[in-house]
Amino acid sequence: MKVGIMGGTFDPIHMGHLLAAETVKDAFKLDEVWFMPSHIPPHKQAAGATGEQRLDMTKLATEDYQDYSTLDIEVVRGGVSYTIDTIQLLHKKYPNTTFYFIIGADMVNYLPKWERIEELVQQITFIGVGRPGFELHLDDLPEFLQSRVLLAEMPQVDISSTAIRRRLADGKSVRFMVPDSVLTYITRSGLYESKSR
Numbered sequence: 001m002k003v004g005i006m007g008g009t010f011d012p013i014h015m016g017h018l019l020a021a022e023t024v025k026d027a028f029k030l031d032e033v034w035f036m037p038s039h040i041p042p043h044k045q046a047a048g049a050t051g052e053q054r055l056d057m058t059k060l061a062t063e064d065y066q067d068y069s070t071l072d073i074e075v076v077r078g079g080v081s082y083t084i085d086t087i088q089l090l091h092k093k094y095p096n097t098t099f100y101f102i103i104g105a106d107m108v109n110y111l112p113k114w115e116r117i118e119e120l121v122q123q124i125t126f127i128g129v130g131r132p133g134f135e136l137h138l139d140d141l142p143e144f145l146q147s148r149v150l151l152a153e154m155p156q157v158d159i160s161s162t163a164i165r166r167r168l169a170d171g172k173s174v175r176f177m178v179p180d181s182v183l184t185y186i187t188r189s190g191l192y193e194s195k196s197r
């Protein structure tokens with residue numbers, strides 16, 4: 001089985017994440033995509049929701065689709081969510097599955113700084129998608145990474161979780177930027193209302 005792992009902070013999950021997953025699944029004929037919220041993201045501060053809330057929202061966004069699911073492995077493990085630790089566990093648990101890790105252009109450029117990246121790229125292939133505001137140049141990556149990052153064409157979606165949190169703090173609509181079920185969750189829980197987000 002071929003599975004794409006869509007890792008993220010998902011604070012909150014948005015249409016850019018979902019469209020990235022779908023276009024990669026389609027382009028590379030993946031069987032499933034597993035969305036995996038991190039506990040503490042390795043390179044940035046969690047801004048608003050708790051791990052449990054981000055997990056809840058990710059489940060809401062994926063539960064209607066049989067080829068999508070949500071992995072709680074990083075939130076349950078706790079601590080900083082280094083991908084190398086997670087991939088080693090996934091390989092042990094699912095020895096017959098080939099995993100691909102889906103990332104946006106910002107993360108492609110940041111790959112050289114990932115924890116134990118030389119080891120990680122031996123264990124998983126990355127699939128990068130474009131993202132407005134971030135140039136995607138594989139040539140700029142160190143040589144050991146270049147052949148381990150594949151690219152997928154995706155309609156550009158200029159949405160970020162940061163922009164969504166800001167809009168909510170300003171009382172603006174985020175309808176159609178996040179799934180309806182996620183919007184209902186955010187509204188009911190009062191998430192992201194504070195200006196400090």
Ligand SMILES: Nc1ncnc2c1ncn2[C@@H]1O[C@H](COP(=O)(O)OP(=O)(O)OP(=O)(O)O)[C@@H](O)[C@H]1O
Nearest residue numbers: 008009010016020103104107131157159160161162
């Ligand atoms: N609009 C988008 N188009 C393509 N990829 C995206 C988009 N938004 C996020 N991604 C990718 O999804 C993954 C998870 O992203 P993340 O959860 O950090 O969302 P974000 O919108 O970048 O969040 P924030 O604004 O809080 O930094 C990353 O690999 C990121 O590059």
Ligand SMILES: O=C(O)c1ccc[n+]([C@@H]2O[C@H](COP(=O)([O-])O)[C@@H](O)[C@H]2O)c1
Nearest residue numbers: 007008009038041042081082083114115
């Ligand atoms: O392992 C690392 O060093 C590492 C560094 C940066 C990002 N990641 C993973 O990449 C995914 C997207 O990260 P983020 O911060 O954009 O949500 C998420 O699963 C992170 O755990 C992993």
